[in-house]
Amino acid sequence: MNDTVRRPWLWTTVFTIIAIAYIYPIVLVVINSFKGKVFIADDPFSLPNAExxxxxxxxxxxxxxxxxxxxxxxxxxxxxxxxxxxxxxxSMTAWWIVRMDNRYAKTLYSTFLFNLLVPFQMVMFTLSWLADYLNLNNPFGLWIIYLGFGAGLAVFIFTGFVKSIPYEIEEAATIDGCGPIRTFFLVVVPMMKPAIITVGILQVMWLWNDYLLPYLTLDLKEYKTIPIAVQYLKGGYGSVDLGAMMGILVLAMIPVIVFYLFSQKHIIKGVVAGAVKG
Incomplete structure (x- = not known):
């Protein structure tokens, strides 16, 4: 019998320790958010008391x-x-790539994969200049910039998932009078729900917590995201209001944690379906 089957407690213990290691920093922030800033610096690991x-x-x-x-x-x-x-x-791009399956589609797919390999640091200064030049230095212009940086991973996951969708279903929709747009939104999208939720969770967690890209592109006199606003809690000579920072960090974590808890059951299903089929 396999050792893993005979000793499941071993893996349970290992993964419990790993989970605690990941969760503990979050718990520490929550605990310190209820303590005075002087006491946070002196003893950050203690629980709040009367003092x-x-x-x-x-x-x-x-x-x-x-x-x-x-x-x-x-x-x-x-x-x-x-x-x-x-x-x-x-999602539309991935569907087109899979269904066309010609050299142009394969070249486009390879381009998206190449996007995953290019470090952000190589393009950040050029990107900052281009955002100012094209008047994309606002929250709505940032949508387009994020589309470029988030497309690689999203197309990769969607492409793998679309390959698992039987083409005969789309043929039946075409026979019933559906054009490409109606086929995609009425037939393909409902079947892509696990992949859409998976990509959505990954993108939301990245977008919500991103600091560098908004900092480089936005006009900070008019627009600040939460990660940038937290940075402004620093005072002169590197001093930081740790109490206020802990409180803001907790408030910033709540939306994405709630979103993740409501959607996390779809992550493994979507990733596995997109990775091993086709």
Whole structure:
């Protein structure tokens, strides 16, 4: 009998330890968000007590110092708009690549894969100049920029998934009078739901937490995302209001954690279906 079958407790213990290692930093941020900033620096690993507990003061101060609700609004606009554009464009592109299956489609697919290999650092300064030149230095222009950077992974996952969809279903829809657009949205998209949710989760987690791209492209006098707003909690000579920062970090984590918890059951299903079929 396989050792893994005979000793399941071993793997359970290993993965439990790994899970705790990942979750502990988040728990630490939550704990410190209820402690005074002086006590955070002195003893960051202790639980709040009668002396160190400050209630929601850190959250209130963080919201005031960072103009949190405005930053939250722009982060939401950028994340939702960019994710929707990526899902729409890349799912249609992947479908076309699989169904055409000619040298042009294969060349296009290879181009998207190449996009995954190019480090962002190689293009960030040129990108910053180009965004200013084309007036893309705003949240809506950032949708287009994110589409370019997010398309590689999305097309890769969607292409693998579309290969698992029987072509006969689309032929039947064509016989019933559906054109390419109706076939895609009424027949293909419902069957691509696991892949769409998977790509959506991955993109939302990336978009919501991204700091460097908005920092390089946005006009920071008018627009700030939450990661950029957190950076403004730094004072002179490198001083940081740790209490306010912990409170804002907790508020920033809540939306993406809730979104992930409601959608995470589809991740493995979508990734496996897109990776091993076709």
């Amino acid at each position: 160190t507990f400050v209630g929601f003061d850190n959250y209130v101060r963080g919201v005031e110092l960072t103009d949190f609700f405005a930053s939250f609004g722009w982060s939401l606009v950028i994340t939702v708009g960019s994710a929707a554009l990526i899902l729409l464009c890349t």
